[in-house]
Amino acid sequence: MKQRIAEEEAELSAGGKVELTPEEQAAEQERIVKRISAELSLPLTKVKSAVGLLDEGNTIPFIARYRKEMTGELDENELRSIEEKLQYMRNLETRKREVIRLIDEQGKLTDDLRQSIIVSVKLQEVEDIYRPYRQKRKTRASVAKERGLEPLAQWLLSQPRQGEPLREAERYLDAEKGVNSAEEALQGAMDIIAEQIADDAKIRAWVRRFTFDNGVLRTEVKDASLESVYEMYYDYHEPVKRLPPHRTLAINRAEREDVLRVSLEVPVERVHDYIDRQIVRGGTTQVIRDVLVKTVEDAYKRLIAPSIEREVRGELTDKSEEHAIQIFSANLRNLLLQPPVRGHVVLGVDPAFRTGCKLAVVDETSKLMEVAVVYPTAPNNKVAEAEKLIGGLMDKYKVELIVIGNGTASRETEQFIASMIGKRKAAGQDKGRDIKYIIVNEAGASVYSASKLAAEEFPALDVAERSAVSIARRLQDPLAELVKIEPKAIGVGQYQHDVSQKRLDESLGGVVESAVNHVGVDVNTASPSLLAYVAGINATTAKNIVKYRDENGIFNERKSLKSVPRLGAKTYEQCIGFIRVLESPNPLDRTPIHPESYDVVDKLCKELGLKLEQLGSEPFKAALIAVQPEETAPKLGVGVPTLRDILDSLLRPGRDPREELPQPIFHTDVLDIEDLKPGMELNGTVRNVIDFGAFVDIGIKNDGLVHISQLSNKFVKHPMDVVSVGDNVTVWVLNVDLKKGRVGLTMRKPD
Known part of the structure; x- marks a missing residue:
């Protein structure tokens, strides 16, 4: 589908984009916001505010941290989901307008067709509707049309109560056009009908759904003597709807490496029965019925089945890639937020x-x-x-x-x-x-x-x-x-090299951005690489900050960043709350409190009879703990969520959120795989979490695997529900394979 759209880009640009009036833009925005709200089960007002803030150029970390009142405290994950849906739906609306224009230019746009396109909620639906009107390369049907056989096809589809197809076909014999026999004419008409069936949006939608629900993916090895990591798939089958993401990606890789032959099996008779009911009416002659049934079989086998198989496998791959990216992203975030081990050479x-x-x-x-x-x-x-x-x-x-x-x-x-x-x-x-x-x-x-x-x-x-x-x-x-x-080179993913690299880069970039802004950055020690992930700052601005620091000495306060070339007001607003200036005389410059809220802190101190110089002292903390945000926020002219964040920042100034996590496990002696015995208790660190378990570093060369069934005495839907990268865990040895260097572990304490 993506490829087909790309092929038409030249055509779209040649025709010009359809411009919307301000009123139409507002109506479209309203429709999109309502759909996002419904699909994500989020309140309409929250989604509307989030979309408005995104459209104003605000970054997700900034919105999540400093615009909580406006969004009703939507978190980063919810905001990123809104951003993704917003992009998809805007692309969908653009595609709808272009498809309507392209069909209209052919003089084939009806009110019903226009309405069908307008109410479509998925890009696939729009493409199915547009399929019959798309300019095709030379096909058997297009050749038959050139030979003047379309009226014969219409006659067959009209399903007359009398008449014989071959005798009717004789009327279309034309040596100059290459129609030399009634059989050739009839076949050409059948080719035209087959393509119409294959292009029917309703039929395609049903077959696609039926294939997902009832199809079976089957794999077989091309060379049975071959030894590989894909041996479990040498003779394998599984229902499409049950195929887990990691198996989909493994099968795809094996197919690319020419190890496996992959096919999609579907109950063909049930598909034929459904299409027959859409095409063949009662009352026609048996001979015409036989021709149409044969045409249906050809349409499915030659045109629909291969196309739907590609689409179904493509959708399986898309979902599997998205899942793999989510796993990689979660692992990456946990790895990035591992506690620093400071104060040591x-x-x-x-x-x-x-x-x-x-x-x-x-x-x-x-x-x-x-x-x-x-x-x-x-x-x-x-x-x-x-x-x-x-x-x-x-x-x-x-x-x-x-x-x-x-x-x-x-x-x-x-x-x-x-x-x-x-x-x-x-x-x-x-x-x-x-x-x-x-x-x-x-x-x-x-x-x-x-x-x-x-x-x-x-x-x-x-x-x-x-x-x-x-x-x-x-x-x-x-x-x-x-x-x-580069995030994807860090190695905590699952099939990261088999997924869309563009989508992977986008997702992992968002994870790194989130982690960096969660921790905050010391502007006087940070590298350009680190600064580039601060909200609102790009690679060029990051280099400008470091260059300014090198030429003018360290920054003494947050306001000094306004002097950095090309760091404008919007960038300053987005980034400054995540920047720490530890050398600043203003203690608030060392906290996550945004400068726009400094006056709120002043009012709070006056309200409590405190001085900012007391920050960190026990009396200061005691006074803050006693504050009731719901009662105090209106007095200060600030929202309750913002006041809660301010109080938390003042209670723990200079806090690094990573320091609350357990420190890594250190060793003084080596452990060999030969030392391991079943039942042995060990402490380890989770290095990677995947769909079927977690790999744990227990101090030997290769990490041991805790299978998902061994993570808990209770049912575990996904390993990430139990463990995360960086967790220190107690495990017991289940089995040891010295030949392959593999160790099976369990987190279920032996009796």
Whole structure:
């Protein structure tokens, strides 16, 4: 469908877009708002306000945080759903107008046809109606029409009570037009009727729905001797309506890789019966009835079935992709909001065999102190030399935490690091320091280290050294480091490479934007990558902010950002509440409170007899806790939701919402898969959540899988209802497959 629309873009632009009067625009807006309200089950007034704010150029984080009174406290997810529906419905209305214009230009537009298009609520419905009027490439039906056989087709469709098709067809013999026999003429007429049946919007809608409800997707392997990850689909079938998203995407991939042959089976007789009832009337002769029934069978097999199969599989894919993107988005948000591990000097290790392990020491502020390389793994096995060099770095910079990437040679590197920590502890070399290590997911580190951004940040380092820095910083502030990487490269998705990359980028970009604005950004330390995700700020403005900071020194207050080139009033309004200026003499500049509400804070302090300088003190907190928002808000001339947010920000000034989450699990000794026994209890961290379970890091090379059936003693509809990326969980070993390196886990405590 999308392809067909794209093919007509030239035609649409040539004819010119249909312009609406202000009155028509207002009426269309009203219709769209009502439909969004109904489809999302949201109050009309809330949707109307949200649409108005979006049309004014406000960002979703800004609306969700600072316009709660206007939207009735719609959250970001609801606002994004409204935005998506709004875009779809406006595109739908535009398409309706263009289709009406195109049919009208053919002189075939009737009042009933116009009304059918106007009342359509889905793009598919509009395309079904437009299908008979679309300019087609050469078809069997178009050839038959050129040969003058359309009247014969109409005669057949009129289903006369007497007459013989072949004798009637003899009237259309014309050697010059290529009609040399009655059989050829009759076949041409049947081809015309078949195309009319295939283009009938009502029939197509019924067949599409019937196929979804009763179709069975069947797969079979092309080469039975082939071994692959798709073995469960070598001879497989499942009803279309029950096919889960992850299986749809897996089958699609296997088909693209030429492993499987995929077909859609439908109860054909029931389809024929339905179409027959729409076409064949009672009272006609048996011979004409036979011709029409044969035509129906041809129309379905040759024209309808292949087209509907593509549409059904396309819709299955669209829904599966949307689901996969939702899973990836939820995992990404949880990963980005992992708690920062601050106040420690960290040694980052990017493991490798032949080329050695790259090292990077970063201080408490994430500043790079030194890089190095050691070769403790095969084929070099320079263990003593590596211990000496790393020990020297640990002593020189007072390293407390070691972060190892989970890529190639990570297991061997972990064994080396754990052994070295044990030796140093036994020798008393780390008095006053409790050295621990942790394995982190290094997905995307290589993407970042080879990027232009990394080259600008660390021009003197090679790619692997930059990767070691990224690995170390991921522990100190996951959000600040991960925003430098293309979201889809971070590796917490499910079939992310099999979905629409444009839609994936849009969704993940929204997730990163949401996470960044949820936490807030220190404008005096933030990178351009981080600033670019602040509401209202684009990549160019972010670079301008950093450039201004470099040339003029740190920002001393929020108002200073107004001096940044190309940061206009609208951008300032959208972004400033999410910007923190920790060096500002005004304590409110360090909070999520928007400058537009500073006067409300002044009034509140006067009302309570407080001074802003007392912010953070116990008397100040006690006074705030006693405030009743419903009673106080009218006195201050502010809405209750905004006052609640102000009180919360004043009660916990400078709070990082991530710090309330549990810290990651650190290790001092290595665990091998050979050490695991069924029933063993372990603590682990959830690394990825997918449709059929969750992968948990338990300290071995490969994460263990907790199948959805093992997540709880109760029924679990989806793993995300129980666990999230970053959760620390207690698990028990179910089974161990040493050959494949797989571990089955359970979160159901054994009896």
